[in-house]
Amino acid sequence: xxxxxxxxxxxxxxxxxxxxxxxxxxxxxxxxxxxxxxxxxxxxxxxxxxxxxxxxxxxxxxxxxxxxxxxxxxxxxxxxxxxxxxxxxxxxxxxxxxxxxxxxxxxxxxxxxxxxxxxxxxxxxxxxxxxxxxxxxxxxxxxxxxxxxxxxxxxxxxxxxxxxxxxxxxxxxxxxxxxxxxxxxxxxxxxxxxxxxxxxxxxxxxxxxxxxxxxxxxxxxxxxxxxxxxxxxxxxxxxxxxxxxxxxxxxxxxxxxxxxxxxxxxxxxxxxxxxxxxxxxxxxxxxxxxxxxxxxxxxxxxxxxxxxxxxxxxxxxx
Numbered sequence: 425x426x427x428x429x430x431x432x433x434x435x436x437x438x439x440x441x442x443x444x445x446x447x448x449x450x451x452x453x454x455x456x457x458x459x460x461x462x463x464x465x466x467x468x469x470x471x472x473x474x475x476x477x478x479x480x481x482x483x484x485x486x487x488x489x490x491x492x493x494x495x496x497x498x499x500x501x502x503x504x505x506x507x508x509x510x511x512x513x514x515x516x517x518x519x520x521x522x523x524x525x526x527x528x529x530x531x532x533x534x535x536x537x538x539x540x541x542x543x544x545x546x547x548x549x550x551x552x553x554x555x556x557x558x559x560x561x562x563x564x565x566x567x568x569x570x571x572x573x574x575x576x577x578x579x580x581x582x583x584x585x586x587x588x589x590x591x592x593x594x595x596x597x598x599x600x601x602x603x604x605x606x607x608x609x610x611x612x613x614x615x616x617x618x619x620x621x622x623x624x625x626x627x628x629x630x631x632x633x634x635x636x637x638x639x640x641x642x643x644x645x646x647x648x649x650x651x652x653x654x655x656x657x658x659x660x661x662x663x664x665x666x667x668x669x670x671x672x673x674x675x676x677x678x679x680x681x682x683x684x685x686x687x688x689x690x691x692x693x694x695x696x697x698x699x700x701x702x703x704x705x706x707x708x709x710x711x712x713x714x715x716x717x718x719x720x721x722x723x724x725x726x727x728x729x730x731x732x733x734x735x736x737x738x739x740x741x742x
Contacts, residue, residue, distance in 0.1 A: 425438055425464075425507075427507035428507050428510060428511070428514065429466070431507075431511070432514065432518075433531070434529040434530070434531055435514075435518055435527065435529055436514065437466075437532055438466040438467075439466065439467050439468070439469065440459070440464060440466060440467070440468035440469065441468070441469045441471050441476045441477070442455050442468055442469065442470055442471060443471040443472075443474050443476070443477045443482070443485075444471075444472065445485075450470065450472040452470045453540050455468060455470055456468075456537050456539065456540070457539050457540050457541075457548075459536075460536060460537075460539050460548075461548040461564070461565060465534070465536040466534065467534050480497070480500070482502075483502060484502040484503060486502075486503070486504065487500065487501065487502045487503075488500065488501045488502075488505060488510070490513070490514075490517065492517055492520075492521060492526075493521045493526040493527055493528065494526055498517055499513055499517075506646055543565060543566075546561065546563050546565070546566070546570075547563060547564070547565025547566045548564050548565035549561050549562060549563050549564060549565070550562045550564035550604070550605070550606045550607075550620075551564075551605075551606050551607050551608050551618075551661065552608070553608035553609060553610055553615070554574070555610035557573050557574045558571070558572075558573055558574075558610060558630075559571075559572055559573065559574050559581055560572075560608045560610070560615050561608075562605045562606055562607070562608055562617070563588075563605075564604050564605055564606060566588075566589075566590050567588050567589065567590060567591065567592040567593075567601070567602045567603055567604065567605065567621075568586055568587060568588030568589055568590075568602060568605070569585075569586075569587045569588055569602065569605055569608070569615070569617055569628065570583060570585075570586055570587075571583070571584055571585040571586075571587065571615060571628070571630065571633075572584045572585075585628070585630070585633040587600060587602075587628050587633050587635060588600055588601060588602040588605070589601065592604070592621060594619075594622045594624075594642045596626075596635050596636050596637055597634060597635065597636075598632070598633065598634050600626075600634075600635035602617070602619050602621070602622065602626070603619065603620075603621025603622045604619075604620045604621035605617050605618065605619050605620065605621075605626075606618045606619075606620045606659075606660050606661060607659070607660055607661030607662040607671075607672065607715075608662065609662040609663055609664045609669065610664070611664040611669075611684065613629065613630045613631060614627045614628065614629060614630065615627070615628040615630055616628075616638065616662050616664065616669055617662075618659040618660055618661060618662050618671065618672075619640075619659070620658050620659060620660055620674075622640070622642050622643075623640050623641075623642070623643060623644045623645065623655065623656045623657055623658060623659065623675070624637050624638075624639060624640025624641065624642055624656055624659070625637070625638040625639040625640055625656070625659060625662070625669065625671065625682060625689075626638060638669075638682060638684075638687055639654070639656065639682045639687055639689040640654065640655060640656040640659070640689075641653060641654050641655045641656075643655060644656075644657050644658070644675065645657045645675070645676070654689065656671075656673060656675070656680070656689070657673060657674075657675025657676045658673065658674040658675030658676075659671045659672065659673055659674070659675075659680075660672045660673075660674040660713070660714045660715070661713075661714060661715045661716050662716075663716050663717055663718045663723065664684075664718075665718050665738065667683065667684045667685055668681050668682070668683060668684065669681065669682040669684055670692065670716060670718070670723055670738075671689075672713040672714055672715065672716045672725065672726075673694075673713070674712045674713060674714050674728075676694070676696055677694055677696060677697065677698045677709065677710045677711055677712060677713070677729075678691050678692070678693065678694030678695075678696060678710060678713075679691075679692045679693040679694055679710070679713060679716070679723065679725065679736055680692055692705065692736070692740075693705040693708060693710075693736045694708060694709060694710045694713075695707060695708065695709050696709075697709040698710075698711045698712070698729065699711055699730070700727070700730035700732055702734075704742075705736075705737075705740070705742065708736075710725065710727050710730070710734065711727055711728070711729035711730040712727070712728045712729040713725045713726065713727050713728070713734075714726055714728045715728075718738070719735075721737060721738055721739065721742075722735045722736060722737060722738060723735070723736040723737075723738060724736075
């Protein structure tokens with residue numbers, strides 16, 4: 425939707441309809457904070473009683489409904505979609521509206537509501553990692569990573585590096601940019617970062633703060649060609665075991681590994697289907713894994729969309 429909003433800034437009006445599965449997802453304050461955290465600042469309806477859902481005969485999350493300038497429903501799609509697949513339809517509807525003289529291209533602006541808690545030093549921090557007295561915080565809302573050391577009480581942090589800045593972007597080096605960083609993992613003198621918004625894994629040298637890209641190409645994998653070129657899709661959490669970095673790849677509903685010697689990335693577990701299905705690495709299915717840690721010979725996974733905790737064998741034959 426962000427791609428479409430950017431391409432049609434004066435022709436397309438987006439209204440989100442949030443029909444929450446769970447009770448806490450139906451609280452307006454929670455929805456407002458989540459929208460701000462995700463930078464989804466178009467108007468959003470809290471459809472807590474599923475009235476809009478039923479009115480449009482919706483059956484699945486997500487569902488896209490297209491309404492023309494006259495107020496008629498002219499299209500509907502259930503399930504995930506690519507912007508490139510929707511553009512021809514939008515262009516056709518816009519052409520018809522222009523021909524009929526019904527298209528209003530005056531700019532719309534909706535000021536975002538304030539969050540429940542105003543950001544201070546941190547803004548919607550997504551993840552934290554601790555190694556001895558070292559601590560790192562993914563300051564996700566500020567698009568940066570804060571690295572420091574804990575005092576003897578473990579309650580105060582001395583900041584050593586603030587890596588990244590308030591402006592999202594994708595840049596390596598001594599003046600780097602991140603976009604919605606999430607999972608963190610210490611390994612020796614390197615802090616690995618799941619740079620979710622840039623769909624890649626970054627490495628921060630703890631002595632200098634210099635950043636380099638370890639895996640991924642800075643854009644989301646949407647096709648088999650993208651995957652073949654090394655692209656990733658929403659890496660969300662990390663864990664290090666031996667010389668292997670384990671990655672919760674939320675966008676493709678899989679677990680990946682990155683060889684820290686060669687930086688080769690590959691699928692470890694998950695068919696790519698979005699569901700709760702146990703089995704071998706090739707046949708099992710996950711649903712938006714977003715948290716993981718290592719436990720002996722297993723990876724323990726928070727499989728968010730299936731509301732489940734899964735264990736995945738680290739062995740390739742598991």
